[in-house]
Amino acid sequence: MTDRPDPAHTRPEGVDDATVEALGKLSEALEVVEHARGYLYGFHRLTGRADFALGEAVDKLREAGHHELAERIDRELVGRNVIEGRWTFQIVEDYDDNYYGIFRDLEREARDRLAAGRRHLFESELKEQRRTRGEHGHASRPDAGR
Template structure:
């Protein structure tokens, strides 16, 4: 798939009706927000695993300090404990990916077919409208040289 190329003389967004470009852009915006949420979910997964291993180390330190009863209870009741009924975080991540994330991505890809499969067409149009032509730092593409 090609990246959005800006052509000030023949803007690609003009090939599609504005309402469609806006709608697809909004769905892509929602996907970007979901990507951030998914990143937080993976961060939660990683941090929970790191926490579990740290608790295991704390158990060993409690034992070395002579607190065997507390160490045994923590080891039995907390180390390796489910974060949700019947689930560790890897299962939460997998269920999220299969149940929500993958279908969402598929719908966003399908919606982009309405605008030629292009990603970020709405933003490309915004850039075309908002950039200052001929000013350094406002080039349409990496190949365009200013000044």
């Protein structure tokens, strides 16, 4: 087996350095958006957990005889919208539908148009520049050297 990059990660003929660099930067931007999306889902999950814990706190306040305070917290805060008219699932859906999905689709379209759909060309070429050929742990791909 040869110690060369997977053809899916090699530059198609006629694709110049500037295009590979631009697609690399576009991929980097998408990775940041993916990271941000993860935080948004974390916000969604943590807010939901907090609301259920709040419901338990209300129950405990009632059990402890603090009915008026429990009722106020239950009425004003349990199940409350986090943004006017929206729970966190609606924020996540809006982000996915109006930003993330379009971002992902346009990144894919750019790769399809400019590099035959190949992903991570910039990183693949960087790996080839930085790795030590023949050194253990520096193979070009998983099946190299088997």
